[in-house]
Amino acid sequence: MNIGYFLGPxxxxxxxxxxALYDWMNRVELDVITVNLDPAVIRLPYAPAIDIRQYVDYEDIVDRFxxxxxGAIIAAMDQVALNIDEVIEELKNYGADYVLVDLxxxxxxxxxxxxxxxxxxSLAQDNIAAGAFLIDPILCNTASSFISILLFGVSISYRLHTGMAFVISKGDLLKENRLIRMQEWVENPExxxxxxxxxxxxxxADLSQRIAQLVIENEHLSEFPVISSETHQNIDLAFAEFQRIWNSEDMFS
Ligand SMILES: Nc1nc2c(ncn2[C@@H]2O[C@H](COP(=O)(O)OP(=O)(O)O)[C@@H](O)[C@H]2O)c(=O)[nH]1
Ligand SMILES: [Mg+2]
Known part of the structure; x- marks a missing residue:
């Protein structure tokens, strides 16, 4: 199975x-299912094949403890971890080629x-897993806030030992001039x-420069497609990013 998950604040x-990616993958007739691993979510914009809320009762955790x-989300995630083998067993029964996991x-x-x-x-054990870190344009109006978000992404990737791409989300809310500047930032750290x-x-300034070089000049992080889940703009590029990481993970497995 190829597993993909979006990361981000x-x-x-x-x-x-x-x-949006599930809809697109379905449309191009890929064999894909979704898994919700957020025990605290109230409403989801898709119908998951597997839903962690059937294993972990967030409201009960809030009340009981x-x-x-x-505190409740930390306790709930510990319970998710305790149930992950059952979730993986359920996943195996579906036998889908692709799984999108919502964290x-x-x-x-x-x-x-x-x-x-x-x-x-656990998810990556017998499968090929890849992450795509979403950068919300609202959170990076300035060069320094952009670097902070990139560092957060690198930190998450490092912590989760996962191959990861950066993807800019909410492209429909991004003004043309901001988009051009962000692309310039990525293409030329100068x-x-x-x-x-x-x-x-x-x-x-020296530290900022070294961080910018560390993050942006790493070629695996340099694609930065801009997607929109609202208009479905470039959703295929998010898939291409996952595919790129799945392929490189496959080479090392
Ligand atoms: N305009 C716009 N809004 C979006 C887009 N993607 C998500 N949102 C909105 O951003 C908010 C948070 O999205 P959600 O998917 O729940 O974020 P999560 O917490 O990372 O799972 C919701 O109100 C969404 O409607 C997008 O591509 N365009
Ligand atoms: Mg969510």
């Missing part, structure tokens, strides 16, 4: 991208705790450095 568009939203909105509570790496490594220098409050 809460609200970056993971669930909607899962829905008297937890707030952060929890609160990425930090997932990735940096024990449960995230355990869930991802432009990024130029904008960093114009931001008066950056802490350390």
């Amino acid at each position: 809460a609200g970056s568009g993971k669930s909607h991208a899962t829905a 008297e937890l707030g939203p952060n 929890p909105g609160q990425m930090e509570a997932f990735a940096f705790r024990g449960s995230g790496p355990l869930i991802i490594s 432009f990024l450095m130029e904008d960093l220098r114009l931001e008066k409050n950056i802490l350390n």
Whole structure:
């Protein structure tokens, strides 16, 4: 099985991208199913074949342990990890070629705790897995905020030991001039450095430059397609990014 999941901060568009990519893959007649691994989600924009809410009762965790939203999602993700073998068993019964896994909105509570790496490594065990980190344009209006998001993405990828591509989400909300500047940042880090220098409050220009080089000049991270789950613009490019990582993971397995 080829497994793909979208990563990114809460609200970056993971669930909607899962829905849009699922629709597109169905349309081109690929054998694909979706899995929801977010125990706290109330409404999903797609109908998952497997839904973790049938295994983990988020509301019950909140009530029973008297937890707030952060504590509850951490406790719930531990329960997801405890149930992951059953989910994988269910996945095997479907026998689909492709699986899109929708991860929890609160990425930090997932990735940096024990449960995230355990869930991802269990999924990747007999399968080929790939991540696509969604960059919400609203969160990177400035060069320094763009670098912060890229660092968060690299940190998540490092933590989850997963091959990952960067994808810009919500392309329909991205103004033409902002898009052009972001593309310039990615294609030529000199432009990024130029904008960093114009931001008066950056802490350390030298450090910023080295981070920009580390993240952007890594060729595996350099595609940056712009997708929209709203208009379905470039959803095929998100698939191409997954495919690129699946192929490279396959070479090393
Ligand atoms: N305009 C627009 N809104 C989007 C897009 N993708 C997601 N959204 C909106 O962004 C919000 C968060 O999306 P969601 O998929 O739930 O994010 P998640 O927390 O990462 O799973 C929702 O209100 C979506 O309607 C997009 O491509 N275009
Ligand atoms: Mg979601």
